[in-house]
Amino acid sequence: MEHQAFIIALVGMLGIGAQWLAWRTGWPAIVLMLAAGFLAGPIFGIINPNAAFGEMLEPMISIGVALILFEGGLSLDFRELKKYGEGVSRLVIFGVPLGWFFGSLACYYVAGLVWPVAILFAGILVVTGPTVVMPLLRQSSIQQRPAAILRWEAIVNDPFGALCAVIAYEYFRLSADGATVFEVVPPMLIAAALAGVVGYAAAWVISWAFPRGKVPEYLKVPVLLVTVVSVFVLCNMIEHEAGLVAVTVMGIALANMDVQSLRSIHPFKQNIAVLLVSGIFILLSASLNYEAVRQFEWRFGLFLLALLFIVRPATVLISLLFSKVPWNERLFLAWVAPRGIVLVAISGLFALRLSELGYADGSILIGLSFAVVVATIVAHGFTVDIVARWLKVKGATRPGLLIVGATPWTISLAKQLHDLETPVMLVDASWQRLKPARAAGLPTYHGEILNEATEHNLDLSPFQVLVSATENEAYNALVCNEFAFEIGRDAVYQLGENAGDEDPRALPDSLRGRALFTSGFSVTDVHQRHLEGWVFRKTRLSDRFDMKAAKENLPDAANMLLLLHPDGEMRFFTHASAPEPRPGDTVISFAPPRTKTPEEQAARKAARSGGKKQGS
Structure with missing residues (x-):
């Protein structure tokens, strides 16, 4: 018990310490958090999350990701879509399938993964993730339109990436029994739609109860947090990872229901998001082991280059063809796509499941997902200001x-x-x-x-x-x-x-x-x-x-x-x-x-x- 308490305290100190150091130095916070977790975990062996928390680690991280997605959804207002909706809708409607397709080709032909693992991993790769995009935008002064498009894409695409992975996994699991695509995909989509309805219903109940005084002021934050966790768990019982859809819909719905009483809890929920992002990044990077690193092959390095310079640019540029988004902003969006917590968490979950189905490449996903996170965070974190200045999408530089x-x-x-x-x-x-x-x-x-x-x-x-x-x-x-x-x-x-x-x-x-x-x-x-x-x-x-x-x-x-x-x-x-x-x-x-x-x-x-x- 004391050891677990020590680990929790140390994770908090490392996470917030990395955030503070990023504020003082101007370095990307996510890079510093990854470095802190890697040093405390695999390098010095001070933190071993799996040994400290055991089976509780996965649900802890899953609930943390759900709360982060909900908090991100609260920052999305449909009024922004009047100005930037074209770019956002294209990156969701066209970008997700294009990214899945190009990513599958890269996973199979460049990384050398077998087709089932390649398709599943490519589905997860469509996410960019608010846990990394938000800190990046917070530290870098980017013009309003590209910043809004990146923020919307990061939050909306997260549950879609999880759904892509679930659909691929369920298809390969059931195809052994002779199931076809039409027998697998429609139930998945129905489950996702049902999860969205549950999330919207929960948001409507909150928007009705809070302004009418049905919940006292001191209980509003606890009620909201418990509701989010309950919705997430309930929808995951309906279908794996459908809870991410539900909490995202719940956050976006609440943000657009004009609930004035939610303004008073904004500081608290933003504090929660900072703590969760810091803690989860430290735990995940500390969980990496040398065996996963040793499995890294030279062709995985080529895969990372293909992901950065071929898959993402092709996805964005094709999705935004004939749109009103200026070319300099398209090129900026084509470069910036850091991956984060959701990629690692979902990859770790499906790595175990794929191994149980007999796919040997499944165990490689953990190390490969961390490699993607580190490569994209370092590449984009240290170059976002340079690229933004070069493409003239930099906002005001003077305070x-x-x-x-x-x-x-x-x-x-x-x-x-x-x-x-x-x-x-x-x-x-x-x-x-x-x-x-x-x-x-x-x-x-x-x-x-x-x-x-x-x-x-x-x-x-x-x-x-x-x-x-x-x-x-x-x-x-x-x-x-x-x-x-x-x-x-x-x-x-x-x-x-x-x-x-x-x-x-x-x-x-x-x-x-x-x-x-x-x-x-x-x-x-x-x-x-x-x-x-x-x-x-x-x-x-x-x-x-x-x-x-x-x-x-x-x-x-x-x-x-x-x-x-x-x-x-x-x-x-x-x-x-x-x-x-x-x-x-x-x-x-x-x-x-x-x-x-x-x-x-x-x-x-x-x-x-x-x-x-x-x-x-």
């Missing part, structure tokens, strides 16, 4: 600022940052308030930032910092609270409150964004100063002209607002902390108009009178 509330003060701030080539967007529900910003050529979005539709109409990925500066301070706090999880608690800001710290009306810090300016200027303060002629000033620091010199060059009443690093990273001066300036940084301050000394006024008057005399 952007999202400003909520169009006021004279925020419009002036947006102008300053826009001039410094920082991506900036002004959001307001009033056309009238946005009019001066539009006239100044600033990017704007007309709409309510808290409306759920905004998540799908406004691409938030380029913006790493949010400032809410409307005239309603309570609303600003609400906006900061809403986006704190997505953007980061340390990256959401608002102006200070009018009420003093001792005033009972003052909002607690836990409900607010970080207060801008060391003085904690309120909305009223900045508005009044703007009317008095205060302006934003930018000062570039150097080795000779440091922060002290910059302050001396500004009026005494000036307040520092932010530091802009050369790479575009923004660091704000707040009531609680101040960033450390470095040479090359640009300081943006909010300062009063300069008052002229009597000597300056006399010189200006003399210059004017001299000009008049010269003109006469």
Whole structure:
């Protein structure tokens, strides 16, 4: 018992540690997780998942995959399909059979697998997998359309890949008794359709019960998780791997039923997904043994090359023929197809079953599936940014600022940052308030930032910092609270409150964004100063002209607002902390108009009178 607890704790530390290291270094998290599991398992022998968990390992991983697919389904909104539906539908309708066909040829002629094993393994290979695509998209700034197509393909194709493998396995199992394709395939499809109906029904029950208060708030997350697991297990009892179809349908259905109460559980379910992805990757890579590695032949290396450079590109390019997807995006989609947890989990399951049917190549699937995962993750993880930049599908590379509330003060701030080539967007529900910003050529979005539709109409990925500066301070706090999880608690800001710290009306810090300016200027303060002629000033620091010199060059009443690093990273001066300036940084301050000394006024008057005399 203590040994199992130690393994669980170590898996968590390695998984989350790899995620943190990826965040610090910019390396692909999935590569680091695979490396951590491989080092802890086959290399040093610290973790042996099969010995620690025994028969429980397979159901643990299966349920984890089901929860990941459900969480991924919750991120798919049909409104995206209005813009990107053509590419997604083609990669599902044409891409799955084409990928299965080309993959079967590669497995048989290149890898040397016997036909039954080749066809079954090729069916699993049609998956790309949200467990690897999501972290890849999270770390790489890709334009909205190719990113959305990759996300939809990864989540929708996962259950299809499992179904392809099940159909192939059942056919080869029953064909020994004389069963034909028509006796095997229709029951499989009926079982998958029934699983989809069960998943949709479960989603409808949740969407009916939650808004009507049938489930208390503190039980909503447990009820949802138990429902997902129950649906998965029930549908797997109907047909192997049909549960993946059910939970995917359930997630997508819930995402499109406009259940407002689900918004409050989004942070929790995303945390669960991160933990599950980390843990499952560590367990699976630690499960690899040297026997599977020794079975790797030179022709398997050729198979990996064929998979990367022939099977995937042919599948995508043929599927998207005559579509409206631009060619540069087609080529990008043709390259990016990392495989992950579902491939390894299903391959391990069917490797045992194929061996029981007498197919010797079945045992090779475990090592080969890991080889595919490692090869695709390393190849795509380290090249996605390079390829995206080369094909010009890279999104904004400099961190952007999202400003909520169009006021004279925020419009002036947006102008300053826009001039410094920082991506900036002004959001307001009033056309009238946005009019001066539009006239100044600033990017704007007309709409309510808290409306759920905004998540799908406004691409938030380029913006790493949010400032809410409307005239309603309570609303600003609400906006900061809403986006704190997505953007980061340390990256959401608002102006200070009018009420003093001792005033009972003052909002607690836990409900607010970080207060801008060391003085904690309120909305009223900045508005009044703007009317008095205060302006934003930018000062570039150097080795000779440091922060002290910059302050001396500004009026005494000036307040520092932010530091802009050369790479575009923004660091704000707040009531609680101040960033450390470095040479090359640009300081943006909010300062009063300069008052002229009597000597300056006399010189200006003399210059004017001299000009008049010269003109006469």
